Amino acid sequence: MAEPPPGSSTAVDSDDDPAGDGLAVALVVPGDPATTSGGFRYDRRLVAGLRATGATVRVFSVPWRRYPLAVLDAPGLATGVPDRLRDADVVVVDELAHASTWGLVRRLRRGGTPVVALVHHLRRAEGDRLAPVAARLERLFLAGSSAAVCVSDPTERDVRSLVDGIRTHVAPPPADQFDPAVVPADVDRRAREDPFRIVSLGSLVPRKGHPTLLRAVAGADADWRLAVVGPEPDPGHAREVRAIAADLGVADCVSFRGKLSTADLAAVLRESHVLAVPSEHEGFGMAYLEGMGFGLPAIASAAGGASSIVTEGENGFLVDPGDVGGVREALSALTGDRDRLARMGTAALRRFDAHPDWADTVAGVRDFLAEVADGG
Structure with a gap:
C-alpha cells in the first residue's frame, strides 16, 4: 500500500454517511481517504460494501507524516477522541496509521469500544532500517486491538507472529476494477x-x-x-x-x-x-x-x-x-x-x-465486525 500524501493536522470526519439500520462502524485512515492506491481503494470499496448491507460507516482521517514521525501525533490523538468514535459499535483502524493511533486504540478499548485493525501488510515486513522501530510500534498497536482483518493469508501469518493469540479474519480484496473479457x-x-x-x-x-x-x-x-x-x-x-x-x-x-x-x-x-x-x-x-x-x-x-x-x-x-x-x-x-x-x-x-466474489468478502467482514462488537 503506497504512502498517502500528508494529511491535516487534526483528525477529521471525512464523510457524512446517511444513517444505516444496523451496525455502526467508524473507519480511521491516515491522510486523504481518496488516495489512489490499491490499499486505499480497498478501504473505499469496503466502506461502500458495508453501507450496502445496512451498516452505518463514518470515515475519519488522521494526520500523515513520513514514517515514523507520525508517532508524534499519538498523544494528541489519544486524548482528543471524537465522540462519534466512542459511539460506534466497532472502530476499524487502517494499520498504516499504527504509529499515530496506537494510543488512541488503547484508549478506545479502555472505554469499552472494540477496535479492529485493518492490515494490508505490516510495515516491519519491508525489512529496511526502520523495520525494528516498526515492529515495536506495530506490536503496541496490534496488542491494543480487539482483533484484525487481514487481506491475505501471508499477512495474517505475519500478524499472528507479531502478536500471539490475536483473533483474525482474512478478507481478500476485489478484482473487479476491469472487465477484461480475455479468453x-x-x-x-x-x-x-x-x-x-x-x-x-x-x-x-x-x-x-x-x-x-x-x-x-x-x-x-x-x-x-x-x-x-x-x-x-x-x-x-x-x-x-x-x-x-x-x-x-x-x-x-x-x-x-x-x-x-x-x-x-x-x-x-x-x-x-x-x-x-x-x-x-x-x-x-x-x-x-x-x-x-x-x-x-x-x-x-x-x-x-x-x-x-x-x-x-x-x-x-x-x-x-x-x-x-x-x-x-x-x-x-x-x-x-x-x-x-x-x-x-x-x-x-x-x-x-477463481478469485472470491467481493460480496462474499464484505459479508464475511461484516459478520466478523458484528461478532467483535458483541464481544464474541
Whole structure:
C-alpha cells in the first residue's frame, strides 16, 4: 500500500454517511481517504460494501507524516477522541496509521469500544532500517486491538507472529476494477507477437523494485518494451529510476506512462505479455491479480502475500527482493518459449476467475465486525 500524501493536522470526519439500520462502524485512515492506491481503494470499496448491507460507516482521517514521525501525533490523538468514535459499535483502524493511533486504540478499548485493525501488510515486513522501530510500534498497536482483518493469508501469518493469540479474519480484496473479457485464444495469439511487452503496474516508489526490473531487462536476450504505469508521488525517486534507465542504455525501450484512466490502463494490460512488479514486499499484490484477468503471468515478490495469488511456474514466478538474476531468468523463460507463455497466461486467467466474489468478502467482514462488537 503506497504512502498517502500528508494529511491535516487534526483528525477529521471525512464523510457524512446517511444513517444505516444496523451496525455502526467508524473507519480511521491516515491522510486523504481518496488516495489512489490499491490499499486505499480497498478501504473505499469496503466502506461502500458495508453501507450496502445496512451498516452505518463514518470515515475519519488522521494526520500523515513520513514514517515514523507520525508517532508524534499519538498523544494528541489519544486524548482528543471524537465522540462519534466512542459511539460506534466497532472502530476499524487502517494499520498504516499504527504509529499515530496506537494510543488512541488503547484508549478506545479502555472505554469499552472494540477496535479492529485493518492490515494490508505490516510495515516491519519491508525489512529496511526502520523495520525494528516498526515492529515495536506495530506490536503496541496490534496488542491494543480487539482483533484484525487481514487481506491475505501471508499477512495474517505475519500478524499472528507479531502478536500471539490475536483473533483474525482474512478478507481478500476485489478484482473487479476491469472487465477484461480475455479468453485463452486471445492469450495464445498474443503470445506469438513481437516485441515482447512487459508492464509494471504500481506507484513509482522504492518499494516496488523498479531498479531491479530495469537491470534485469537491460540484460535480457530479446526484443522487449517496458511500460511503467502508476502515479509518481516521490519525484526524487522517479528521477533516479529514469536515470538508471538512461545509464543502462535502455531508455528508448522504457515508457513511463504515469497514472492512467481505467480504460487506458486496461488497453496497456490487454496488449502486454507479462506483468512484472518485483517489490520489496506486497501485502496482497492486487496488481498481479488484475494482470491475470488479462492473461498475464506475473513476475512477483516472494516476500509477502503474492504467494496467495502466484503459483511458481504455473501462472507466474516468485522472485526474492532485489534478485536481478531471478527476474531476468523468469523473463527469459517466457521470451524464449512462447508456448509456455501461452500456457501460463491461460493459467493466469483461471486464477483470476477463481478469485472470491467481493460480496462474499464484505459479508464475511461484516459478520466478523458484528461478532467483535458483541464481544464474541
